[in-house]
Each structure stands twice: as C-alpha cells, then as structure tokens.
Amino acid sequence: MYRKIDDIRKVPLDQGKVREFVAPYERVLAAAQQAIADVGLTIKETESGKDAETVILAERGITALSWGELVRVIVQGSSTNSITVRVVTMRRFMLNLTAKGDFSQAIFASIHKILDLDF
Numbered sequence: 001m002y003r004k005i006d007d008i009r010k011v012p013l014d015q016g017k018v019r020e021f022v023a024p025y026e027r028v029l030a031a032a033q034q035a036i037a038d039v040g041l042t043i044k045e046t047e048s049g050k051d052a053e054t055v056i057l058a059e060r061g062i063t064a065l066s067w068g069e070l071v072r073v074i075v076q077g078s079s080t081n082s083i084t085v086r087v088v089t090m091r092r093f094m095l096n097l098t099a100k101g102d103f104s105q106a107i108f109a110s111i112h113k114i115l116d117l118d119f
Helices: 005-009 025-038 104-115
Strands: 017-022 042-048 053-060 069-076 082-091
Touching: 005 053, 005 069, 005 082, 017 104, 025 042, 025 053, 025 069, 025 082, 025 104, 082 104
Parallel strands: none
Antiparallel strands: 017 082, 042 053, 053 069, 069 082
16 A cells, blocks of 8 residues: 555544653744754645644655655644654555654654754
8 A cells, every 4th residue: 555645644643752842842843844854854744733733744755775754743832841742654655664664763863953952
C-alpha cells in the first residue's frame, strides 16, 4: 500500500513520540520547522489550529533505499512555557523495510540544538 499525505493527517492527534521543551511557543515552533529541514524533510503543509497549536506535514521523497516517508509534527503550547512537540513517522510504502522508520529522535535533537538546551 502506498501512503499519501492524507494518511498521516488522519492519525489521531494524541499519537506519536512526545517531548516537552521549556521555551516560548513561537521559538519552539520556529525550531521545529528548522529541525524538519535539518533532517532532510520538506514541509508540505502547515496548519495553525486552536490557540497555540500548529500541525506540520512533511515528507522525504524517494531515495536509492526508500520509497519515502511521511512525518507529522504537532507543536502545542500551554499556559506555562512548557511546549509539547509530537512526531509521527510513516513509511510511504508499507513493505519498504529500508525506509527510515522514525524521525522523532533526530527532530527532537535538532530542536534541542537550535534552542541551545541541555539534554
């Protein structure tokens, strides 16, 4: 089965790997967008929702070893300075075992670096 951007959009919003960042929402959002590019993904859609919540849909195209991947990053603010970032990764072609299965750790590490936070 070949997955499309709509398939990752339909994943429940509470799914994915989660990391908290203590920084202003706008800084974390900008860092997340930069981190997505830093790990070799292309942002396809960005949607701002209720209050401080942004959904970013990204993809990595076909490579020599992969049919590509889809990634959804959600940045959620709160009344405090603790911002939640949630990442879901899908292989475009389910049987593609050489595709990168998870971009979350690379995205989280890049956000940390951009925000200059200690692990």
